[in-house]
Amino acid sequence: MIKELKVDAIKCGTVIDHIPPGKVFKVIDLLGIGENDQVMIGTNLSSPKHGRKDVIKIENRYLSVEEINSVSLVARSATISIIEDFKPCKKTKIEIPDVLKGILVCPNRHCVTNSEPVVTVFDVEAKDPLSIRCRYCERVFGEEIGKANSL
Numbered sequence: 001m002i003k004e005l006k007v008d009a010i011k012c013g014t015v016i017d018h019i020p021p022g023k024v025f026k027v028i029d030l031l032g033i034g035e036n037d038q039v040m041i042g043t044n045l046s047s048p049k050h051g052r053k054d055v056i057k058i059e060n061r062y063l064s065v066e067e068i069n070s071v072s073l074v075a076r077s078a079t080i081s082i083i084e085d086f087k088p089c090k091k092t093k094i095e096i097p098d099v100l101k102g103i104l105v106c107p108n109r110h111c112v113t114n115s116e117p118v119v120t121v122f123d124v125e126a127k128d129p130l131s132i133r134c135r136y137c138e139r140v141f142g143e144e145i146g147k148a149n150s151l
């Protein structure tokens, strides 16, 4: 018998829901969630729409646009809710942006971004499957960019 586990509500912060099962720890890595953050994690919860899902609730933390964009690379089906006083007050469906700035490290070791202190910029040419082009070395990378950056 499998029952949905309820993850406790948080007073204020961010809830990232509908993360593909097993990807929650990648999201934690990406967001640099550390020992001092108060988080609640649910994995393999049943979801009426998507079968199984992971959920993470982060107390007292709001995500920047860059952070939301980076989450989109590992969990494009995720939704982000901002919680105020135990109530969701804003819900956003995340989407891979057209430009990824300062999120990824270029996998091309000879790329100038790996030797000079410049912010990486990738233009997203296709989202499914992912295809992105480094604006500095013009190399194109696919889904493997995630692995190269230990996403």
Ligand SMILES: [Zn+2]
Residues within 6 Å of the ligand: 106, 107, 108, 111, 112, 113, 134, 135, 136, 137, 138, 139
């Ligand atoms: Zn590059």
